[in-house]
Amino acid sequence: MPLDVRVATSMAEAAGLLSSDQRTKFLSGGTLVMRDVNEGRLLDGTLLRLTDPAYRQMNASGPRVELGAGVTMAMVLNNRDLPFLHAVARAIGGPAIRQMATIGGNLFAETPYGDFAVALLALDAQVMVQSGYGSARTVAIEEFLGARDRGVSGLVTAVQFAKPQNAADFKFRKISRVKPKGISVMSIAAHLPNSGSRIVQARVAYGAMAPTPVRARGVERALEGKSLDSASIHAAKAAALEGTRPLTDAIATEWYRREVMPVHLGRLLTGEGR
Amino acid sequence: MAKIPVQFRLNNSDRATFAEAADNLLTTLRRGLNEFGPKYGCGQGACGVCTVLIDGEPQLACLTLTVACEGRHVETVSGMADGPNMHPLQNAFMDNFAAQCGFCTPGMLMAARALLDRNPNPTREDVVEAIAGNICRCTGYEPIIAAILAAAGARGEKRA
Numbered sequence: 001m002p003l004d005v006r007v008a009t010s011m012a013e014a015a016g017l018l019s020s021d022q023r024t025k026f027l028s029g030g031t032l033v034m035r036d037v038n039e040g041r042l043l044d045g046t047l048l049r050l051t052d053p054a055y056r057q058m059n060a061s062g063p064r065v066e067l068g069a070g071v072t073m074a075m076v077l078n079n080r081d082l083p084f085l086h087a088v089a090r091a092i093g094g095p096a097i098r099q100m101a102t103i104g105g106n107l108f109a110e111t112p113y114g115d116f117a118v119a120l121l122a123l124d125a126q127v128m129v130q131s132g133y134g135s136a137r138t139v140a141i142e143e144f145l146g147a148r149d150r151g152v153s154g155l156v157t158a159v160q161f162a163k164p165q166n167a168a169d170f171k172f173r174k175i176s177r178v179k180p181k182g183i184s185v186m187s188i189a190a191h192l193p194n195s196g197s198r199i200v201q202a203r204v205a206y207g208a209m210a211p212t213p214v215r216a217r218g219v220e221r222a223l224e225g226k227s228l229d230s231a232s233i234h235a236a237k238a239a240a241l242e243g244t245r246p247l248t249d250a251i252a253t254e255w256y257r258r259e260v261m262p263v264h265l266g267r268l269l270t271g272e273g274r
Numbered sequence: 275m276a277k278i279p280v281q282f283r284l285n286n287s288d289r290a291t292f293a294e295a296a297d298n299l300l301t302t303l304r305r306g307l308n309e310f311g312p313k314y315g316c317g318q319g320a321c322g323v324c325t326v327l328i329d330g331e332p333q334l335a336c337l338t339l340t341v342a343c344e345g346r347h348v349e350t351v352s353g354m355a356d357g358p359n360m361h362p363l364q365n366a367f368m369d370n371f372a373a374q375c376g377f378c379t380p381g382m383l384m385a386a387r388a389l390l391d392r393n394p395n396p397t398r399e400d401v402v403e404a405i406a407g408n409i410c411r412c413t414g415y416e417p418i419i420a421a422i423l424a425a426a427g428a429r430g431e432k433r434a
Contacts, residue, residue: 099332
């Protein structure tokens, strides 16, 4: 039986349909699922679309940001309350992809894609997941990404995170071999809030350095409680590879990723050009 | 499975067709509506050759579900010319030798049009960003960038 398409008008309806039928696949922006359709990897079952306006709602004016999972990269770029995320959204595809690709979809993008999820991991985001017709539950993004490959039951409705108090505390860099845009050799996001001149609650995340975006706990430990100076950056670079499991793919080998990661981490932390 | 009726505006004309539930817009345009402007390149969203405007915004027809276009306005490269008068971008592409094999040109033109519709006076950096999702394997991009900047200049002169 060929693919069918259903339209849900509310998030509860979509979550109910997803939970009740394993053969139903959710179509958010289409940049991942339609590839599978075009390449014959998805031949039967149901594609589920959602027209609920709440799915694309943005609440970014206060200290706590909530972005509907259907918010696109273009919407993030056009939002003046999210300047710290503009470089992240701009790093994803060209303008046409950014009109389509959604935050929710990016959480499911397989490595080496998923650069926005890397930024959300560094921001310690919470993922709202609705299963069945009940209310949404909140899952820490690290837990969500860790469990992602075992299958997510239900619908990702939104992400929430605290806005960095100072935009300069948030740093992001995507390393690609193609200019101006290409697939990630790796991406790095760091949220380094300051108290006095000391870093508190450092969060550093990598993309394309493991099967899913991962936190760089060694780097976080090296920076915690320190000021961002040459000694702490040296220590961070020395700990850069802790917990990484990079893959070899068409973009880079596992060896190359390991070799260049400390260099790019150092550049991110010092703010050096490429 | 029965085909689904779909109606949308295509280059300012109301069009109706039937599509399979999971057909992408590119398939519907080329096979259902004989609109051969957008090309099939990669089917993955990597090459940009199927770029169209949907309600004025650039999107990739190969990754867009046809049934999601119901009631919307789809614009392709075929709708750029005004009768015998080519769009300034098309003229600029010719004048600047911005097409060699020409396969990327429909997508490049639509990406460029989306840029100029929003930003009539782009910088070179804006132009590079606007075509960042479109691959050209012939020109090395420089003639395309020059053409888009020239078209922006020509539009500015026309307004003045």
